[in-house]
Amino acid sequence: MELSERLKKIPPYLFVELDRLKNEKMKEGVDVIDLGIGDPDIPTPKEIIEVAKKALENSLYHRYPSNIGSFFFRKACANYMKKRFGISFDPESEIIALIGSKEGIAHFPIAFVNPGDIVLSPDPSYPVYHLSTIFNHGIPYYLPLTWENDFLPDFTKVPTNVLQKTKIIWINYPNNPTGAISKKDFFEEVIKLAKKYNWIVAHDAAYIEIYYEDPPLSIFEIDGAKDVAIEFHSLSKTFCMTGWRIGFAVGNSFLISALAKVKSNIDSGVFTAIQEAGAYALNNLEKIVPPLVNTFKKRRDFLAEELRKLGYQFKKPFATFYLWIKTPEGISSQQFCEKLLKITGLVVTPGIGFGKAGEGYFRIALTVDDQKLKEAVKRLSTLRL
Ligand SMILES: Cc1ncc(COP(=O)(O)O)c(C=O)c1O
Known part of the structure; x- marks a missing residue:
């Protein structure tokens, strides 16, 4: 048996050794505190669960879901985009439900990347951007996110022939793993370059509701963004719903329809009862999210x-x-990170796991309770050391 060439190109999982050490420590009886995973410890708010429980009884929902998402869910997404960012989207043609935003991010390049196409991908980053590029025989070109540049890419450092050959640019603000946010002028620059060089802008907005200062921007708050952009939203972090698998993509109707075509040949949509819970959550965001x-x-x-x-040393x-x-x-x-785990039983994530430019850093996730945080x-x- 031989793996496909595309799977062979996927680098080995970097956290194997850390996982092994973590399991070893736990077997030894060490009280391991895991600050590694970006998965909230807080349970999904009760009222969302209640909506889902009731929806489970609806026998219509026991059949296949709508592939692009039920209208009521897409409408709730449109209402959220309007209320939060002041931008109108047509739920019929500009929004699609996703089985978590990861699913959409991973599938989107199938619609647009041809072998040899360049895809700009931040470094460090959530790995799915460049891995889905590799799966589609595209070539990731890494945009270093540096401390000096507030963890924003610097396009003056990218050769013009790369800018010209680029098909998609991935950006992600608020950013995982750096915690950085984007200012409006950075988004404006991206849209301007996208129009100049004919790029598709794919903005991952998974953390857009987890903020402590000014509300982070949607890419669509930039004039003309709808001509070139798609934005991926997630209910996972916003509502502590990582296990439910629900998100949505919003944006240019051609980009959305292309993603819909890919998805219709791969999956069968989000369980409708979960969409009902998701719609409830989005419609009640102002009430549910602040305490979280x-x-x-x-x-x-x-x-x-x-x-x-x-x-x-870090930027708050x-x-x-x-x-x-x-x-x-x-x-x-x-x-x-290995020493920290061996000596203290604390799990944190090594920056190198997010890309070469992540070397020199480690990431702590605030996904444990106060007591554990104090102990950490x-x-x-x-x-x-
Ligand atoms: C930056 C970023 N985007 C997307 C996702 C995927 O989230 P989900 O598939 O749960 O919506 C994650 C998950 O950790 C993430 O960190």
């Missing part, structure tokens, strides 16, 4: 203060539930 975000804010403030006292994030922290001098991010700080303070 407040919990993350308190954790962010606590951890940021304690880490500063311990001498760690305005959004997301991640802290992107410089590793101590003279040790790689992988070595640091205590253990960190005892760390001697």
Whole structure:
């Protein structure tokens, strides 16, 4: 048996050794605190669960769902986009339901990437952008996100022939793993370049509701964005619903219809009962989300203060539930994370796992409760490398 060429091109999973160590520590009886995964510990709010429970009884929902999503769900997405960003979208042609935003992000390039096409992908980043490029025989071109440039790509460093050959650019703000947000002028620059070089702009907005200062922008708040852009939204982090698998894509109708064509040949849509819960959540966002975000804010403030006292260097994030922290001098991010786990039982994610430019950093996810966070700080303070 031989793997396909495309699968062979996918690099090995970088966290294998860390996972092994974590399991070993747990077997030894160590109380491992996992600050590695971006998966909220907070349960989905009760009222969303109640809507889903009731929806389960609807026998119409036991049949195949609508492939692009039920109209009521797409309408709730359109209402949210209008209310939150002031932009109107046609639920019929400009919105599609996704089985989590990862599904849409992974499938979207099938519609547009031909072998040899360049896809601009941030580095460090959520890995699906460049991996889905490789799956489609495209060529990822990495845009380093540096501390000096506030973790935004610098297009002046990209050769013109690359800009000319680019098919898709992926951007993600608020950003995983750096916690950075985008200013309006950066989005304006992206849209301007996209029009000049004929790019598709794919904006991953998975963390757009997890913010602690000014509300982050949608790419569609930029004039003309609808001509070239698609935006991926997720209910996972916003409503602590990672396990439910629901999100949506919104934007240019040609881009949406192309994604719909791909999806209609691969999956059969989101379970309608979950869409009903998702629509309820979106329609009640202002009521449901603030207490959740407040919990993350308190954790962010606590951890940021304690880490500063311990001498760690980072930019306090305005959004997301991640802290992107410089590793101590003279040790790689992988070595640091392995040592940290061995010595203290703390799991954090090495920056290198998010791309070459992630070297020199590690990521902490604020996805454990206050008590565990306090204990984590205590253990960190005892760390001697
Ligand atoms: C940046 C980013 N985008 C997208 C996703 C996928 O989220 P989901 O598929 O749960 O909507 C994640 C998940 O961690 C993420 O970090």
